Amino acid sequence: MKKDFTINFQGDSTLVIKLGENIDYETNKIVHNLFNNLERDICFQDYIYDIYPTFNNIVIDYDNLLTDFETLKADITKKIYIYLKNYQSDVLENQITEIPVSYGGLNGPDLKKMSNELRISEEEIIEIHSSTIYRIFMIGFMPGFPYLGGLDKRISFPRLSTPRIAVPEGSVGIAGMQTGIYPFDSPGGWNIIGRTEKKLFNTMSNPPALLPSGSNLKFIRI
Amino acid sequence: MIKFLNSGILSSFQDKGRLRKKKFGVSKSGCLDPFSFELANKLLGNYHNEPCIETLGGVSCVFLEESIVSITGPLEIFSVNDNYIYQTNSSIKINSGDRLDIPLSNKGNIFYISVSGGFKINKIMDSYSYHQPSTITNDLKISNGDLIKLNRNRNLGNDLFISDNTFFENKIFNDKKIKIIYNEDINIKEFKKKFEKKEFIISDQISRQGIRLKGEPIDFFKDQNEISSEVSAGTVQLPPDGLPIILLNDSQTTGGYKKIGSIPRFQLSKICQSPISSKVKFSEISLSESISENRKINLEFNNIKIQSYTNRVLEINGRLISVLISQNNSIISIADNQQFEIIEDRFE
Numbered sequence: 001m002k003k004d005f006t007i008n009f010q011g012d013s014t015l016v017i018k019l020g021e022n023i024d025y026e027t028n029k030i031v032h033n034l035f036n037n038l039e040r041d042i043c044f045q046d047y048i049y050d051i052y053p054t055f056n057n058i059v060i061d062y063d064n065l066l067t068d069f070e071t072l073k074a075d076i077t078k079k080i081y082i083y084l085k086n087y088q089s090d091v092l093e094n095q096i097t098e099i100p101v102s103y104g105g106l107n108g109p110d111l112k113k114m115s116n117e118l119r120i121s122e123e124e125i126i127e128i129h130s131s132t133i134y135r136i137f138m139i140g141f142m143p144g145f146p147y148l149g150g151l152d153k154r155i156s157f158p159r160l161s162t163p164r165i166a167v168p169e170g171s172v173g174i175a176g177m178q179t180g181i182y183p184f185d186s187p188g189g190w191n192i193i194g195r196t197e198k199k200l201f202n203t204m205s206n207p208p209a210l211l212p213s214g215s216n217l218k219f220i221r222i
Numbered sequence: 223m224i225k226f227l228n229s230g231i232l233s234s235f236q237d238k239g240r241l242r243k244k245k246f247g248v249s250k251s252g253c254l255d256p257f258s259f260e261l262a263n264k265l266l267g268n269y270h271n272e273p274c275i276e277t278l279g280g281v282s283c284v285f286l287e288e289s290i291v292s293i294t295g296p297l298e299i300f301s302v303n304d305n306y307i308y309q310t311n312s313s314i315k316i317n318s319g320d321r322l323d324i325p326l327s328n329k330g331n332i333f334y335i336s337v338s339g340g341f342k343i344n345k346i347m348d349s350y351s352y353h354q355p356s357t358i359t360n361d362l363k364i365s366n367g368d369l370i371k372l373n374r375n376r377n378l379g380n381d382l383f384i385s386d387n388t389f390f391e392n393k394i395f396n397d398k399k400i401k402i403i404y405n406e407d408i409n410i411k412e413f414k415k416k417f418e419k420k421e422f423i424i425s426d427q428i429s430r431q432g433i434r435l436k437g438e439p440i441d442f443f444k445d446q447n448e449i450s451s452e453v454s455a456g457t458v459q460l461p462p463d464g465l466p467i468i469l470l471n472d473s474q475t476t477g478g479y480k481k482i483g484s485i486p487r488f489q490l491s492k493i494c495q496s497p498i499s500s501k502v503k504f505s506e507i508s509l510s511e512s513i514s515e516n517r518k519i520n521l522e523f524n525n526i527k528i529q530s531y532t533n534r535v536l537e538i539n540g541r542l543i544s545v546l547i548s549q550n551n552s553i554i555s556i557a558d559n560q561q562f563e564i565i566e567d568r569f570e
Binding site: 023 | 347
């Protein structure tokens, strides 16, 4: 596998491995593949505070009393060349988690408005939304929240002009070209089209987040 | 057990933070002022990462059993049962039934309370740190009326300790300069010059997630269209409104605003202890300078002088005066319930 990357610092305790500039499937797949290798190999070193993937980067927070940027950069560079040389696609890439969703009505208070304004029937919006396989690009924003890629352009819809004070846990929403699930009750400006009973985050589970970053998700209509 | 009559402002348990959970969207959390946090445990001979109570003050609590307690943070006085006056950065003996009051401070923001042997609480995802923006760690938040148990294996020896405050005065409370390590893509002379000329003010929009600065906006990066990406404690964002945000321990794990750089690790305590309305002016520091400064400051912290003391309370003209006396019988400080004066600061 050939892939260009750069390693930069962000402050004195974070190292960023940049594998691309944009949000795209290919880059994000490589991010997760290299992340899984790197995490396995270095995450229990005492100087590693954290290691995590984003859309296009792998990020390492480290203790600068125990190591420094240049040493870490040299070590990581060597490791990444080895991973790229022995590159094999990941099982996670094809894993799909199914999320049962009750669409519309009280569970999806914005579905009707979207249907009217988009001139697409509620049925059809549900059909489009639940027939796509979404990639989980990363988990962020709040504990367990998946950044999903793959929303069909036809059902893209702008965020509410005034956010709601409370959106219930499990709400499934659309904002611009993004779709997502609220892991907790929280304020929010997404258009809510349905709701799932699945718990996205549980501190007692291992791992605590239901959805693994780098895998896929499909909404199932119930 | 301790009963919280008044839980104070933003009081919660904190340790050094929750590691290796960002891939689940969980930020590090942890104590905002690691130096004061660590001193609280050091004064008691506790494990260095023993969870402490972090608070902005306004706390009033009653101890239902005896304990040795340490209070650290802004250089203030606090009282036990309204008549024993102590100063922060010391350990004190508390008897069963005693009431401890911690004030609000205008010299700094954050206090730590630790007890000998530690609090008896449960870990959540490998840490005792409360995460303010979510509900996942609500058991680690302190509310009015809460009863908190203490661990049993505690040392109730008679020795009480007080720390020399020179380090805290010089490095945290009186140092006015804020350093920034610019990101590599912000190597733009014109921007740095413009940015470092501005004086910002710490607004009242502060939380464990971050500090919003106010002042005259900086108009430089137009058409922001950033992909959400990594942020951590100390990251400085410049949103389209041109007013910087300094992210702190409970920030989101990823953010979408333009990032210009980071506050060095050795100044995170300082920025968190800066009171609302204080002035902030940034100046550049290189990565290597920042790391060597961090090592120097940590060494200095590890060598802080700590000495044992006794507290005598005198009644003079109906006024209670508290005198702290060191091992060799010199007077360390004199205080009434309004103010204290340090007499002996030569810790030899």
